[in-house]
Amino acid sequence: MKFIDEAKIEVIAGDGGNGVASFCREKFRPFGGPDGGDGGKGGSIWAVADRNINTLVDFRYSKIHKAKNGENGRGSDCYGKGADDIFLRMPVGTLVIDQNDGELVADLTEHGQKVLLAQGGEGGWGNIHFKSSTNRAPRQKTEGKEGQRRELRLELKVLADVGLLGMPNAGKSTFITAVSNARPKIADYPFTTLHPNLGVVRVSHEQSFVIADIPGLIEGASDGAGLGHQFLRHLQRTRLLLHIVDLAPFDNVDPVKEAKAIVKELKKYDESLFDKPRWLVLNKLDVVPEDECAKRVKDFVKRFGWKGPVFEISALTRDGCNDLIVEIYDYLAQQRQIEQRSEETQQIAEEVRAIDSIDADDPRFKVID
Structure with missing residues (x-):
C-alpha cells in the first residue's frame, strides 16, 4: 500500500x-x-x-x-x-x-x-x-x-525511537533491512525509497525498538527540493538520529560536503530537529581497501569536525551492525529511565504544592489530639 x-x-x-x-x-x-x-x-x-x-x-x-x-x-x-x-x-x-x-x-x-x-x-x-x-x-x-x-x-508523524538520515544511496534501506524486519526496495540508483519505512529491531526476545527510514535528502530539501523534505516531520518524534554517510560514493563526490549539506538542511528545517542527539554512522566500509579504511575514517571525522559518537559499519555484510544496535538500545533505555524519573519528580512536586496550598485554619484539616 x-x-x-x-x-x-x-x-x-x-x-x-x-x-x-x-x-x-x-x-x-x-x-x-x-x-x-x-x-x-x-x-x-x-x-x-x-x-x-x-x-x-x-x-x-x-x-x-x-x-x-x-x-x-x-x-x-x-x-x-x-x-x-x-x-x-x-x-x-x-x-x-x-x-x-x-x-x-x-x-x-x-x-x-x-x-x-x-x-x-x-x-x-x-x-x-x-x-x-x-x-x-x-x-x-x-x-x-x-x-x-x-x-x-x-x-x-510516525512514532519511531530512531530515525535514519542521509543522502540518497547512502545505504539507509540496506541498513534497516540488515537490522530489522523491514523490507524496503533496494536498488543501485538514487531515490529508491519513495516513502517512510518502519522496522522493529529486536536486540533480544523482550528487547526491541522501532527505527524509521525516510527518503534521502539533498541540498535544498528544506525549501522543497527532492523528496525528503516531505517526510522530515517523521524524524521530529524520534529520540535519536543516525546520520548515515557513504564513505565510498560511486560518483566520487566528497562525502564531507554531502554530510555538511544534510546538517545544514536539518537546521534550516527545524532547530529542535537539529538539536536532537545524533550519531555518525560511516557505511560501505566493505568497499574501502582495508589498508585505507582507518585513514579515510580519520580524515572524514577531522574535516567534518565531528565530536560525537562514530560507528563504522557495512550494512551489506552487516559488519559492525550488531554492536551499533546494542549501543542504541542501551542509550534508549537510559533515556526512558531519565524520562521516568523526571515524571516521578514532577508528580512529587505537584503533590507538595497541593499540600502547601492547604489552609491550616480550615476545620476539615484540624488535628485531633
Whole structure:
C-alpha cells in the first residue's frame, strides 16, 4: 500500500432537533397542559487513535464526514432521538490541524486516545420547559442548535525511537533491512525509497525498538527540493538520529560536503530537529581497501569536525551492525529511565504544592489530639 501521510477532510456535526409546542388533549383532560418534548442532540465526530492503521489513505478518498441530525421533539412528552456519534479511526502519530486558523486540534500519540473534532448541536426545548404559575399555556419553543463544521488537515508523524538520515544511496534501506524486519526496495540508483519505512529491531526476545527510514535528502530539501523534505516531520518524534554517510560514493563526490549539506538542511528545517542527539554512522566500509579504511575514517571525522559518537559499519555484510544496535538500545533505555524519573519528580512536586496550598485554619484539616 502506498504510504499516505497527509490528507484534508471536512467534518460536519449533526444539528440538534427542534423542540415542539404541543398541548395535551385527552378525554377527561381538556386542559391537560403543555406536553411538547425536546429535540434530540446532533451527532458529534470524534478522532480515535488506532495502532492497527498505518496510513491516512482512507481519508484521501473519503473527504467529507457528516453526522446525522437529532430528531425533532413530539407531543405527549416525547423527546426526539439523539443521533449517533461518528468515530474516525486514525493512525497513532496523527496531527489534526484546523485548516482555517492553523490551530492544533489533536495530537494522537497513544492507542485508544479519543478527541472531539466537531461538536453536535444541542436539541431545542419543547414548551414543557416554559410552564410556570403565570404562564400555564406556553407556546414558546426553541430551535435546535447547528452542529460544528470544520475543515481539517491531517498530518502523520510516525512514532519511531530512531530515525535514519542521509543522502540518497547512502545505504539507509540496506541498513534497516540488515537490522530489522523491514523490507524496503533496494536498488543501485538514487531515490529508491519513495516513502517512510518502519522496522522493529529486536536486540533480544523482550528487547526491541522501532527505527524509521525516510527518503534521502539533498541540498535544498528544506525549501522543497527532492523528496525528503516531505517526510522530515517523521524524524521530529524520534529520540535519536543516525546520520548515515557513504564513505565510498560511486560518483566520487566528497562525502564531507554531502554530510555538511544534510546538517545544514536539518537546521534550516527545524532547530529542535537539529538539536536532537545524533550519531555518525560511516557505511560501505566493505568497499574501502582495508589498508585505507582507518585513514579515510580519520580524515572524514577531522574535516567534518565531528565530536560525537562514530560507528563504522557495512550494512551489506552487516559488519559492525550488531554492536551499533546494542549501543542504541542501551542509550534508549537510559533515556526512558531519565524520562521516568523526571515524571516521578514532577508528580512529587505537584503533590507538595497541593499540600502547601492547604489552609491550616480550615476545620476539615484540624488535628485531633
